[in-house]
Structures are given as structure tokens and as C-alpha cells.
Amino acid sequence: xxxxxxxxxxxxxxxxxxxxxxxxxxxxxxxxxxxxxxxxxxxxxxxxxxxxxxxxxxxxxxxxxxxxxxxxxxxxxxxxxxxxxxxxxxxxxxxxxxxxxxxxxxxxxxxxxxxxxxxxxxxxxxxxxxxxxxxxxxxxxxxxxxxxxxxxxxxxxxxxxxxxxxxxxxxxxxxxxxxxxxxxxxxxxxxxxxxxxxxxxxxxxxxxxxxxxxxxxxxxxxxxxxxxxxxxxxxxxxxxxxxxxxxxxxxxxxxxxxxxxxxxxxxxxxxxxxxxxxxxxxxxxxxxxxxxxxxxxxxxxxxxxxxxxxxxxxxxxxxxxxxxxxxxxxxxxxxxxxx
Numbered sequence: 485x486x487x488x489x490x491x492x493x494x495x496x497x498x499x500x501x502x503x504x505x506x507x508x509x510x511x512x513x514x515x516x517x518x519x520x521x522x523x524x525x526x527x528x529x530x531x532x533x534x535x536x537x538x539x540x541x542x543x544x545x546x547x548x549x550x551x552x553x554x555x556x557x558x559x560x561x562x563x564x565x566x567x568x569x570x571x572x573x574x575x576x577x578x579x580x581x582x583x584x585x586x587x588x589x590x591x592x593x594x595x596x597x598x599x600x601x602x603x604x605x606x607x608x609x610x611x612x613x614x615x616x617x618x619x620x621x622x623x624x625x626x627x628x629x630x631x632x633x634x635x636x637x638x639x640x641x642x643x644x645x646x647x648x649x650x651x652x653x654x655x656x657x658x659x660x661x662x663x664x665x666x667x668x669x670x671x672x673x674x675x676x677x678x679x680x681x682x683x684x685x686x687x688x689x690x691x692x693x694x695x696x697x698x699x700x701x702x703x704x705x706x707x708x709x710x711x712x713x714x715x716x717x718x719x720x721x722x723x724x725x726x727x728x729x730x731x732x733x734x735x736x737x738x739x740x741x742x743x744x745x746x747x748x749x750x751x752x753x754x755x756x757x758x759x760x761x762x763x764x765x766x767x768x769x770x771x772x773x774x775x776x777x778x779x780x781x782x783x784x785x786x787x788x789x790x791x792x793x794x795x796x797x798x799x800x801x802x803x804x805x806x807x808x809x810x811x812x813x814x815x816x817x818x819x820x821x822x823x
Contacts, residue, residue, distance in 0.1 A: 493535035494577065497562060501528045504551060510534070511545040511557065513800045514771065515735075537771055540582040540798040543567060543574040567804055568634050576804075585640075585808055592642035600688070603680035605659040608689070609638045611645045611652055619690040621653040621822055624682065624717070626667065626702030628657020635807035640814075650815060651822035656685055660702070667701035668741030669708045669748035677705075678713040693821050697814075699723040699806050700774070703766075708748055714758035719821050721814050722766045723806045727777040729753075735773070753780070757788045764792040765817045767809035772801040 498508045508523035508530040514537060523530035536542055548556045559566055560575035567576045597609045607628060614620065623641075631637040637655065644650025658681070660666070666673040682694065696706040696717040703725035710717045728736055728745045736742050764785050768778040778794055785792035795813050799805035 493533065496523070496532045496534075496560065497526075497529055498523060498531075498546060498548075498560075499529045499562075505530065505548055506551045507549040508532075509547040509549070511547050513543065513802065515773070536577070536579065538798060539769075539771065539800060540579055541804070542577045542579075543569065543800070543802055543804070544577070545574055567802075569802055570630060570634070574802075585811055587640055587643040587647075587811060588636060590643040591646050592639055593646045595638060595642050595645070597638065600656070600685070602684045603676050604661065606681065606685070607632075607657045608685075609641060609655040609657065611642070614652065614654070616688060617690050619692045621651060621693045621695065621818065622685065622689065622691045623653060623655040623695050623697055623818070624685075624706075625655055625657045626698035626706055627660045627663075628655070629659060630803070631697075631699070631806075632657055634803035635810075637807075637810075640807070640810050644811075644815065644818075650818055653818065653822070654689055654691075663701065664739075664741060667698075667705035669704065669744050670741075671712065673705065674709040674712045677709050678716045682716055693718040695719045695721060695817065695821060697721040697723075698725075699803075700801065701726045703727075704745060704748075707752070710762075711748075711752065711756060711758060714760060717762065719763045719817055720765070721817055722764065723809065724768045724772060724774050724801050725766065725778055725781065726774060727752075727781045729777055729780065732776045732780070733773070749777070749781075753784050755788075757784065757790070761788065761790040763817060763820060764790050765813050766792065766794040767806065767813055768794065768796055769800045769802075769805055770796040770798055772799075774801065 510521040510532055523532040545557050546560055559573055563575045565576050566573045593611050595609050595611050597607055600606045600608045625631055641655060645652060694717050696710060698706040703722035704727060727749050729749055730746050766778055768775045782792055782794040797805055797809055
């Protein structure tokens, strides 16, 4: 039976007519008390009535615990609505008032996407009919293929181009490679990104300005590259940045590169931003774990004279939330950069 309204929110059910299960737990990208996530045995199955957090949509999985031992993580078999994510599909609940962005269904220029051999592998998107020597802004995107597959990035760019509400531009969608090592304030990666990959792209494509874009660790890495090579980027679009600090993000201490990240963010907060401010637009889920460190980073940008903004969405840390924030936030930044 699918999820349905309940007196205190939402009711989820998992059938277990053969008694094969010892328990069921709701798995969210949100820290909640364990008792709020545990299903109760009800007849030939399990039920959980819960009040959703203040979000417009909620992605989740179910953890099944078997009577004979062992566990299994699955999507909800009673809920047909699923969404792709960085670690596979999840079930999703969409609450009253949520609507996907209108540009998903708008006429779009499909553009042309080609593989480009640079130090960091890249896929280049440009509107149909654009030549390499036509001077255009460049959107430099960490996790680019994932952004495209899971957040419809080129659909957004194509719809904006066709509708005239985005400037004509190119996008370089960079492969994440060894993501944790590359995107964790690595000087070696920043050097490869700016001094090699970006230089190679500029040598091939006439470029008027570069907007650095990334999410989570990819946002952190783009900020680190900018701080290391300030003249390489003309604007930043940072989503749910992993701007870890020891005080706010102690739950991440077991991450291998935690200290390298916190050393970098400490330096930024201590005055390490470049002197010449560039526009910065940030987005984040209003109750996700990274929201606190994003708010602190916003204040640091502003205290250093950067024209910076943070837009909090009623969602969590996922590609659909990042997609839903493109317009009007990325739209405004691209229009501003293009004049």
C-alpha cells in the first residue's frame, strides 16, 4: 500500500505476510532520533506514522532486517515514485505545494555535447551552431556528468537559450575522477584544474568569463581553486558546499581529508579570500547538515566585500534540490556576468 496521509503526517507500510522480517527502518539524509525512524509490527507487516521535516519533498530508503540475520537497503516497494541520486535511486514523497521547475517541459535547444580531452576529462556543451572561436562565457562544472544526468543541467541551459532568458554560453562538465581526494582542498588538484585544464579549454574555446560551479565537495574544491588562483574565475555558483569547520561538522571527523578541509576553511574565515571580490551565489537545503557552515561562509564573503547571497530551499542534500535551485539563482548570476 502506498504512503498515505496520517493523523500526525505520513503513514508508510511494508508488507511481511511470511514473517521474514525482524524490523524495518526509515533511512533519510537527516539525523533524527532512532525511535522516530523505526517501523512497528502491525499484523502482517510494519507501519510507520511520522511527521515529515519542513521540506517540500523527501527522498528516502528502507532498511530491512531479516529474522535469520542480515539487512538489505531498498526503495519503497509501495511507492512507485523514485528519483536518481549519486548513490542510486531513492523513493520520494512530494508534499502539497511542490512543483518541478517549469523549464523541464519548456522548448529547449538540445545543443551539441562533445568529449574534450583535457588533463581532467570534460564534456563540452554549446548551443547548436556555435563555433569554437565565438567568444562566450564558460560555465566550469565540477561533477558535470552527474549534474547533467541527475539534475538536467544541459536541459536547463538549452531551455534558457531557446527562451532567451539565459545568455548564449558554453559549459565544461568535468569528470569527478577520484572525487574525495580531488575535491578536498587539494593543491595538486587546483593546479591541474586551473593551470592545465582551464588553460587548455581557453586555448580551444574563445572565452569571455568563467563561472565556477560545484556542489558539496565540488563546491568546496571550486572555492579552493579560486582562492589559490584568483584571476582564473569571474564568479562562483556553490551549492551545499562542504565548508567544514571542527565546531559545526564534528560528525565528519572520520572523513580522510577532514583536517585538510578544515585547515582551508579556517584560513578563508581568517581573511584568506582574494582581495578582488567576484559575485558569489550559494544555495543549500534549509535543514541539511551543511546549512550551518554555508551560513558562516556567507558572512565571511560579505565581510570581505563580496556580493554574495545564500538561498535556502525546503529540501535536503540531493541533486533534485540543486536542480530546483538553478532558476532563478544561477540564471541571475549568468545574466549578471553576461551584462
